[in-house]
Amino acid sequence: MRFLRRFLIRLSNFATRQSADQRLQDEIAEHLAFQTEENMRAGMSPTVARRQAAIKLGEAVAIREDHRAEQSLPFFENLLFDLRYAVRMLLRSPGFSLIAIATIALGIGATSAIYSVIDATLLHPLPYPNPIELVRIEANLPGVGTHDVGISIPELRDLQNSGIFQYVSLCFFGSENVTGSSQPTHIAGATVSPSYFAVLGVDAALGRTFDPHDATPGPNLEVVISDGLWKRAFGADPGILGKSLRLDNDLFYVVGVMPAGFRDQGQTSEERDTELWAADGFSRDLPPMRGTRQPYETIARLQPGLSLEAAQGHLDALVASLKKEYPADYPPQAAWTIHLTPLAEILVGNARQSLMLLSGAVGLVLLISCVNVANLLLTRASARGREMAVRQALGAARTRLIRQLLTESLLLFVLGGVTGFAVLFGARKFLLQFVPESLPRFNEISISWGVLAFAVVVSAAAGSIFGLAPAWFTSRRNLTATLGQEGRGSSGSRQRSRLRHVLVIGELALSLVLMVAAGLLLRSFWDLFRVPLGFNPSRVVAIETTLPNPNDPKTDVYHTATQEAVLLREVLRRNRTLPGVEETAVSDRAALPLGHGQSDLRPRPLIREGEDAQSSQPPLIDTSTVSPQYFHVLGMTLLRGRLFVDQDLEDTPSVAVINQAAALTYWPNQDPVGKHVHVRSRAAKPDWTTIVGVIADARTESLADAGIPQLYLDIYQSPAKFLAFYLRGQVDPAAIFAQVRTQIQAVDPELPVFRAETLNEALSSSLSVRRFSMEMVALFAGTALLLAGLGIYGTISYVVNEQRREIAIRLALGAQRGTILKMVLRRGLGLAAAGAGLGLAGALIVSHLMAGLLFGVSPNDVTTFAGVTLVLTTVALAASYIPALRAMRVDPMATLRSE
């Protein structure tokens, strides 16, 4: 308490600059007068009495100093003084200050930019309360090599009653057609268990969310809408609650509106932008049998305080007991397991690796820029040697000098950091363009106060670390030696120049590491870009529509393939008449090359005749539905058998086409053509499907992976709801959208038409995260190279400057100018060689760490390593060449006379 009171009084004295000095002087004067009187009473002469009184009091200046230190806060006073001095020093050499501040601003600005991305994505991926409790539940059948098979209704109930979770929810992202307004709209909607919002832990802003204990077996006809949809479609009507909404021809009732900032969880931006949630008990569609699994995602909220490991342990026990209880449903060879994954991990997904790489790269840039500034500070240390020596000679303590120098470098770094942040803030709109939208939580990226705090803290930390060594060396010097060298500046200490060399070597090594990383990424990207696709995306536009999917099949006008075929054939016919269109086709969304979210792909169990007929655990295969022209429009090659033809209809035997990967996986060493399989999930037709053709593998699923087994069904035999129309030809993607919409709605005005995209666009956006990280790392590598070049230039210039006399003497004694040039260049080359050696070792480690991000290029790629080393050496030589030229042109007479 007393300490606090004292501190506060001192702080206020410091702040108001109140001084008790006058009071002390008065008191001392009185004190001396009293003592003198006393002394005189004791018989001294006035002069002696006064002298004795002063002696007894002690040294007045020291007392005043102590008093002053007591009165205020000397630490802050000194800091203020140092700061004022530092500002003056910075202003005195504006060139140095500008370069240093710009270098730091570059490093801190880049770091803050990446930090702001990582803060939104990796650090806060789930904008929900207690995100640590959120998990994704995945059921796997490792015994038959299939994963994420979904869970059945009885299993869902077991999970809900297990006591491991607070709530468990199924969810299924899709889209809904909102009809009844002037233009049918298509919105991202999700069908979820009533406990969905209870799992997320978010309540509605208006109205309510679903009752988590609602046990309606099918859709309970309640929907919750997003704030955006509420404002857009309903004009923010406060009386929205209870109003009805026609979705796919079914009436739903709005029970709640989510808060404005609410974003759904999901792996794609489309899923996260869900605007409507419909509650569904899911147990009406399918019989409640254990083997009938729902192909939906399952998310859950763990009981509070339960760790993931403990929950997984309980779950394993539950799985084991269920297997014992229902041996028929869980055959041992399938090895059914349930796995929990933190939801955050799922959502960040494969962006994590790229972001980690970026943060590593930007960390290196920051390090290099700090090293560069430390180097500059060291250079200045030699220029200020005399100043330091004089101050030490006048009695300044070394700690005091270090403190002052540290204050200077801290000021420099914080100024740089704030500048970097300011530039970043000013350019944020421009910079955000380069961030791929597919990045999780892209919309949450912001340059906020948190980022500013980060910038300041990092720059202060960097300032302390990288200011310390220069301060140490600046303040350490031999007084007589420095002062003795009359006005000649100073020859730098050996240690200091060794430190400078170490710093430059470090910079070169770090930039080599970055350049190797960038080079490898560039080559991967290039390879990926030029990989043979197996299909031809050029001049193809895809436009999507969605057919209504009402809850009651009887009201579905497109329930059977024959009903749907009428629509499809008419739309295709009309599309073909559009100007420039040469060919058209249609497929479901799963067949859209490099298309949208994983949720479009519903792998179906592949039951092969004879082989798996008895087993209830068939493998899963990616299945899509296409029209006969699809393969031709996309330029896919037929290897064996035939493609679909117009004679394949609903009432003819059902047929399928597979790709070569599927043929090799499921019919090794056999001819799959003519084999019978069963892939329909809804057993409308119990007959077998015959495989009629095998096409060559195409990278329609993933550019990086050609060999994903695929199975195609004929859309005229198995109808699909989520459709993509393809148009090949000389068409203008901007104009074609309206034309196609007119044609589709001329056939059925209730159909929404959305998202026109050329396949080349789809191709390039599927590479966006890769391209982003490649471009960023390349940018950082370029920056690093520039900084390293500056570093080596500075060091060699300094060395040349220091050795001017030596060079002059050599020249005077008859040395060739060419020899001098070589001598200096050799020094630069030496530094570059040491840096390259160190850097290559580091780059090898880094390239192996990032092997997962590479494609088609080995982490030990010799060409990249050699090329990068060559570039670095060239830059180092070029940077040393300018000071070397200066060294060569030293005028021996002028130099020697001036010294």
Place this chain on the structure above:
Amino acid sequence: MKEKPDVFQGTLALMVLKTIDVLGPQHGWGIARRIEQISGDLLAVNQGTLYPLLLKLEQEGSIASEWGASENNRRARFYRLTRAGRKQLQAETREWEQTAAIIGRFFKVKAEDLS
């Protein structure tokens, strides 16, 4: 800026508080002289060190000060004990006596007493 050893600082503060307690409000010189008289030559060397200490005690709230007239009609700054200062003095006196007693017992102890 070098701090005095704590023991000295502490005891000096205690002496100051006690002096003011016994004599009533006092000016700096008066306190210094009393301490000097009582303690012998302890403070004879540097009476001035008293003033920073007085400032510190005042900031801590143990004493308060104001200008006044001295016995021989000089203007002087008088220091008096506050309520908090009196409490502090009592507490510190107790503490000091305890410490002194313990140390005293240690000095009295002879080797045979410990066997």
